[in-house]
Amino acid sequence: MLEHFEIILRSFTSFGLLLVGTRILGKQTISQMTMFDFVATISLGAISANLAFNTSLKVSHTILAFVIYVFIIFMIALISLKSKKGRKFLAGDPTIVIENGKILEKNMNKMRYTLDYLNQQLREKDVFNIEEVLFAIIETNGTLTVLKKPQFRNVNKQDLMIPITPEFNLPIELIMDGEVMKQNLDQNNLSEQWLHSELKQRNLVQSNVLYAVLSGNGNMYIDTYENHIHSPIDKE
Structure with missing residues (x-):
């Protein structure tokens, strides 16, 4: 029973270490896997896995190895950031x-x-x-x-000299899963009264809306719970 408890505790510790390690190292390891990133990710995963289930290894030794690996990867990332030669050596060239x-x-x-x-x-x-x-x-x-x-190459509006509506903002999510995103409204100086007014103009109320987003050009996209599609192409 004590051994099971130890494995549970070690597993939570292992997961926590991985989470902290990836936060320290940033998103590049996930989004842009170079050969070095691939090796580093496998190494961190192997150390974490051993920490979780290999009870013959001391927890302190495994955590120390993990910290050392994170430190080495972090320092190499800094070298790559500062040195073009170092970046070329580690990642190679296209x-x-x-x-x-x-x-x-x-x-x-x-x-x-x-x-x-x-x-x-x-x-x-x-x-x-x-x-x-x-x-x-x-x-x-x-x-x-x-x-x-x-x-x-694909033709775009500029090639055809078609006038476009400028966009200055990212799309703003107003309603998600039927709930008003109050934080998004506050950050963009929008009020719930304005939102309900926009819904009213479309003969809608909040309880009918699954998702609503305000695009960068000022147009609002609204998806309601009722899709009015009588014969869905793909029905689960």
Whole structure:
């Protein structure tokens, strides 16, 4: 019984350490996994897992190892931030794999990057014809960045000289799950009276609204609990 209690306590400690460690190290390890980030994440996970269930290891020794790893990763991140050479050594450089519609097989071979995987990543970028690609680059975190040739790029409103409505703010969530987001209203100098007035103009009341958001151009999107869709395409 005492052993079970110890494992429970060690598991909570392990989870707490991981949470604190990731907060210290920031979001880059999650959002931009370079090779170094990958190794660091696996190492921290392994130490935390051993702390949780490996009762043969002393808790103090495992926590010390975890703290040392976090310190090393944090210092290396600082070096990468301050030094371009250090950043290049740790993360490497982006690699061009397609130039002007031509596959650079030597660069692909260096990375052991297959044509099948290249085609898969191109399709994920809505590219089905390699001739459309001006440059395709493998970033340091393994993702593929594609720049199409000018004649294959999407046309935007500026190209067509269509007038646009300027946007100066991020969308503001006003109602979520039927509850008024009072903090968002206060931060943007909006009142509940104004919100209810906007709903009234649309013949709605708060209890009918699932979600309401004010876009950056001043338009309001409202989704009600009743969708008025009699035959949903996908029904659970």
